[in-house]
Amino acid sequence: MSQSNRTVVVAKRASGIPGAENFRLVDRERPVPPPGGAVVRIRYAAVDPAMRGWLSAEPNYFTVPDGEVMRSHAVGEVIECDSAHWRTGDWVYGFFGWQEFYAATEDQFIWKIDRDVAPAPVWLGPLGLNGITAWLGFRHFARPKAGETVLVSTAAGGVGSVVGQLAKAGDVRAVGLTSGSDKVALAIEEFGYEKAIDYKAAGDLTSAIAFACPQGIDIYYDNVGGEIADAAFANLRRGGRIIQCGTASIESWIPTPVGPRRERDMLVKRLSWNGFVALDHSDLFPTALADLTALYRQAKLKSREEVLEGLDAAPTAVQRLYSGQNHGRLCIAL
Amino acid sequence: MSQSNRTVVVAKRASGIPGAENFRLVDRERPVPPPGGAVVRIRYAAVDPAMRGWLSAEPNYFTVPDGEVMRSHAVGEVIECDSAHWRTGDWVYGFFGWQEFYAATEDQFIWKIDRDVAPAPVWLGPLGLNGITAWLGFRHFARPKAGETVLVSTAAGGVGSVVGQLAKAGDVRAVGLTSGSDKVALAIEEFGYEKAIDYKAAGDLTSAIAFACPQGIDIYYDNVGGEIADAAFANLRRGGRIIQCGTASIESWIPTPVGPRRERDMLVKRLSWNGFVALDHSDLFPTALADLTALYRQAKLKSREEVLEGLDAAPTAVQRLYSGQNHGRLCIAL
Numbered sequence: 001m002s003q004s005n006r007t008v009v010v011a012k013r014a015s016g017i018p019g020a021e022n023f024r025l026v027d028r029e030r031p032v033p034p035p036g037g038a039v040v041r042i043r044y045a046a047v048d049p050a051m052r053g054w055l056s057a058e059p060n061y062f063t064v065p066d067g068e069v070m071r072s073h074a075v076g077e078v079i080e081c082d083s084a085h086w087r088t089g090d091w092v093y094g095f096f097g098w099q100e101f102y103a104a105t106e107d108q109f110i111w112k113i114d115r116d117v118a119p120a121p122v123w124l125g126p127l128g129l130n131g132i133t134a135w136l137g138f139r140h141f142a143r144p145k146a147g148e149t150v151l152v153s154t155a156a157g158g159v160g161s162v163v164g165q166l167a168k169a170g171d172v173r174a175v176g177l178t179s180g181s182d183k184v185a186l187a188i189e190e191f192g193y194e195k196a197i198d199y200k201a202a203g204d205l206t207s208a209i210a211f212a213c214p215q216g217i218d219i220y221y222d223n224v225g226g227e228i229a230d231a232a233f234a235n236l237r238r239g240g241r242i243i244q245c246g247t248a249s250i251e252s253w254i255p256t257p258v259g260p261r262r263e264r265d266m267l268v269k270r271l272s273w274n275g276f277v278a279l280d281h282s283d284l285f286p287t288a289l290a291d292l293t294a295l296y297r298q299a300k301l302k303s304r305e306e307v308l309e310g311l312d313a314a315p316t317a318v319q320r321l322y323s324g325q326n327h328g329r330l331c332i333a334l
Numbered sequence: 335m336s337q338s339n340r341t342v343v344v345a346k347r348a349s350g351i352p353g354a355e356n357f358r359l360v361d362r363e364r365p366v367p368p369p370g371g372a373v374v375r376i377r378y379a380a381v382d383p384a385m386r387g388w389l390s391a392e393p394n395y396f397t398v399p400d401g402e403v404m405r406s407h408a409v410g411e412v413i414e415c416d417s418a419h420w421r422t423g424d425w426v427y428g429f430f431g432w433q434e435f436y437a438a439t440e441d442q443f444i445w446k447i448d449r450d451v452a453p454a455p456v457w458l459g460p461l462g463l464n465g466i467t468a469w470l471g472f473r474h475f476a477r478p479k480a481g482e483t484v485l486v487s488t489a490a491g492g493v494g495s496v497v498g499q500l501a502k503a504g505d506v507r508a509v510g511l512t513s514g515s516d517k518v519a520l521a522i523e524e525f526g527y528e529k530a531i532d533y534k535a536a537g538d539l540t541s542a543i544a545f546a547c548p549q550g551i552d553i554y555y556d557n558v559g560g561e562i563a564d565a566a567f568a569n570l571r572r573g574g575r576i577i578q579c580g581t582a583s584i585e586s587w588i589p590t591p592v593g594p595r596r597e598r599d600m601l602v603k604r605l606s607w608n609g610f611v612a613l614d615h616s617d618l619f620p621t622a623l624a625d626l627t628a629l630y631r632q633a634k635l636k637s638r639e640e641v642l643e644g645l646d647a648a649p650t651a652v653q654r655l656y657s658g659q660n661h662g663r664l665c666i667a668l
Contacts, residue, residue: 053602061602225597244600256594263559264587266578266609268395273607275600 005030006334007069007099008314013057016251017322022055023070023315031103033082040092040102042076044307046124047317047330048158049223049248058254061277070098070314073129075113075120091115093123098314100334109282111289118296121305125329126162127292131301133278134162135288137221137243139170140281141274146171148218151209151235152193153228156183158329159245161191161304162292163221168192169300172219175212177205177228179324186327190302205231216240224249230260236269244275248322304328339364341403341433342648347391350585351656356389357404357649365437367416374426374436376410378641380458381651381664382492383557383582392588395611404432404648407463409447409454425449427457432648434668443616452630455639459663460496461626465635467612468496469622471555471577473504474615475608480505482552485543485569486527487562490517492663493579495525495638496626497555502526503634506553509546511539511562513658520661524636539565550574558583564594570603578609582656638662 004027011024033039053060054071064071074096081088083106094110096102104110113123125131137159138144150167154160155176164187167174176187176196187196195212202208209217209231216237222229225247236242250257265271295301306326308317314332321330338361345358367373387394388405398405408430415422417440428444430436438444447457459465471493472478484501488494489510498521501508510521510530521530529546536542543551543565550571556563559581570576584591599605629635640660642651648666655664 059602061604222597225595229597244597247597247601250595250597253598256598258592259595260590261559261584261593262596262607263556263563263578263581263584264590266607267581267611268393269609270395270611270614271607271609273596273600273605275602275604275606277601277604280604 003030004028005099005101006311007097008311009069010055010064010066012066014052014055015057017052017319018055019319020315025311025315028099030101033080034103034105036083036106037104038078038083038086039080040076040094040096040104041079042074042096042100042102042334044076044121044124045072045074045096045098045314045332045334046128047308047314047321047332048072049154049246049321051318052248052322058252071095072098073124074102075123075128076102086112091120093128098311098332100311109279117293118303121307121329121331122296122303124331125158125303125305126165126301127289127296129278130158130329131162131292132285132288133245134159134166135292136276136278136281136284137245138163138166138219139288139291140284141276142219142221142241142243144170144172144219147173149173149175149213149215150219150221151175151177151213151217151232152221153177153224153232154246154248155187155193155196156191156328157223159223160221161187161328162301164192165295165301166192169295175209175217182327183324186304190304199228206234209235219243221245226250226257226259233260233262233265236265236271238269240269240271242271242273244273306330308332310334337364338362339433339435340645341431342645343403344389344398344400346400348386348389349391351386351653352389353653354649359645359649362433364435367414368437368439370417370440371438372412372417372420373414374410374428374430374438375413376408376430376434376436376668378410378455378458379406379408379430379432379648379666379668380462381642381648381655381666382406383580383655385652386582386656392586405429406432407458408436409457409462410436420446425454427462432645432666434645443613451627452637455641455663455665456630456637458665459492459637459639460499460635461623461630463612464492464663465496465626466619466622467579468493468500469626470610470612470615470618471579472497472500472553473622473625474618475610476553476555476575476577478504478506478553481507483507483509483547483549484553484555485509485511485547485551485566486555487511487558487566488580488582489521489527489530490525490662491557493557494555495521495662496635498526499629499635500526503629509543509551516661517658520638524638533562540568543569553577555579560584560591560593567594567596567599570599570605572603574603574605576605576607578607640664642666644668
């Protein structure tokens with residue numbers, strides 16, 4: 001067996017969306033299990049919008065320093081083991097990164113996945129951190145009531161595709177924002193949306209949202225920020241909740257971009273706006289995963305993956321995501 | 335007894351801060367008790383920052399139409415009565431308006447006040463809707479923990495003066511923003527603030543807040559919005575809460591003024607931002623009032639009123655408030 005570990009490391013900070021120049025493929029030594037730990041052979045690694053923030057020179061909730069293996073969540077198989085908690089042949093989920101092998105210690109963020117419930121890539125999607133993120137923002141923070149309306153930006157993306165289905169399962173009317181007629185169709189046919197708006201083709205987005213949501217919006221699940229969020233804000237009802245899950249539409253926050261002030265709407269409409277990062281809420285992961293798995297078993301949680309082959313495809317994958325070319329959850333098979 | 339009722343009615347909408355031209359003094363017929371109701375002789379009527387919004391032509395959570403008696407909360411004495419709930423000689427609190435007499439029906443927002451606990455004007459201040467507003471925003475929405483830091487704009491105002499004292503009573507460190515050395519002293523000596531910043535004299539307010547709050551801010555109790563809020567946002571800690579209680583620093587919202595976008599801070603700092611209007615939460619008023627009354631009895635809730643004499647002073651009183659000339663809770667004796 002080869003003693004090398006192919007990895008994608010961060011070469012330099014990205015001022016916008018990271019691309020080929022921000023990464024470098026490097027062969028490292030293959031790890032051995034740490035005491036009480038295991039070595040995982042990674043099989044699928046995720047590509048996420050959050051990666052732009054991890055590579056940014058700007059302050060972020062998480063950063064991958066130059067020279068380190070690119071962080072990503074991933075699934076793989078335990079191939080060497082010195083642990084009482086898992087065994088060789090187990091499939092596990094964790095932040096293993098863009099590389100072939102990962103040495104996990106006992107206390108690391110990792111859980112077993114069950115390929116009898118769903119194929120491995122699904123555990124990077126609706127049954128992985130994307131699904132859990134959707135669940136936390138929608139179920140835990142937004143506290144939806146049956147009959148309400150939720151508007152979701154990036155409705156066909158990894159998180160948005162799950163929010164739509166959670167909404168439908170909870171009798172909440174979901175309206176999605178996405179780009180391109182393919183994704184509009186996907187949002188409606190697969191991801192639980194009653195309506196979907198192609199925001200690039202909509203003209204005046206505020207009016208388009210008002211037309212799709214004649215009673216206004218109770219919940220805005222925001223993955224993008226910026227002008228799309230402005231159009232959503234204008235349609236919020238009294239008592240509306242905004243969930244800030246991402247800011248993908250804004251390439252740089254230095255200097256801070258300007259937009260319409262929110263103070264008056266916050267007050268007059270009695271709004272509630274919450275930002276969250278899923279990893280802060282690991283105490284809720286088992287509840288979320290039990291809920292998501294039950295929905296998946298009932299065929300109420302569909303998954304659409306686009307799989308890129310090999311680590312060579314990784315450095316340009318984040319650009320593919322931001323260009324909107326991907327269909328469903330983007331990941332890398334290796 | 336005179337059969338007339340002197341009133342201040344709204345003459346026309348105000349585009350900025352309402353002044354003499356927006357009101358008209360009108361003698362109306364003195365009311366008689368409605369069936370099951372009472373007539374109140376008003377003794378003290380409030381002057382509030384919210385009045386600008388009530389007279390604005392712009393959408394607001396509440397509007398006083400042209401030709402109607404100006405809304406205000408007030409205290410007065412029941413002088414005629416056809417009710418099982420109160421008696422002649424009771425002192426009561428309610429939205430009686432800028433006028434001498436008010437005809438209250440059985441179901442109106444009104445409660446008895448106890449002048450043995452505190453003099454009548456105090457029931458327009460820390461034991462009235464201002465105190466309840468402070469309590470709701472701070473205790474109910476911000477959920478402060480001992481040892482945290484709260485920053486309050488308009489620290490010497492009707493609401494801010496109570497937030498400082500609630501903070502001190504709950505072992506929360508309060509830092510206030512106000513204008514003028516008199517009010518800085520008042521905030522510190524009377525209203526529970528550990529530090530107070532004269533925001534007009536501070537130069538770079540972001541740095542001044544950082545200097546006063548070296549650990550950052552856990553709670554920003556915002557009565558003003560605008561650039562003062564921008565300086566506060568920059569100093570919020572992870573998990574910070576923003577309470578939107580007013581937007582007094584911004585004269586007009588048409589067109590919507592611009593400011594730095596909040597989306598990234600909301601996400602990265604995991605912020606929670608809530609707007610509220612006290613009257614939505616009348617179910618919590620008894621709890622709030624019991625708490626505030628207990629603090630007042632323990633001399634932990636001080637009150638400072640500035641009393642203007644007569645309804646003639648009412649039309650220019652809102653301008654006095656916004657100019658920052660008032661010291662403590664502004665009200666009108668009549």
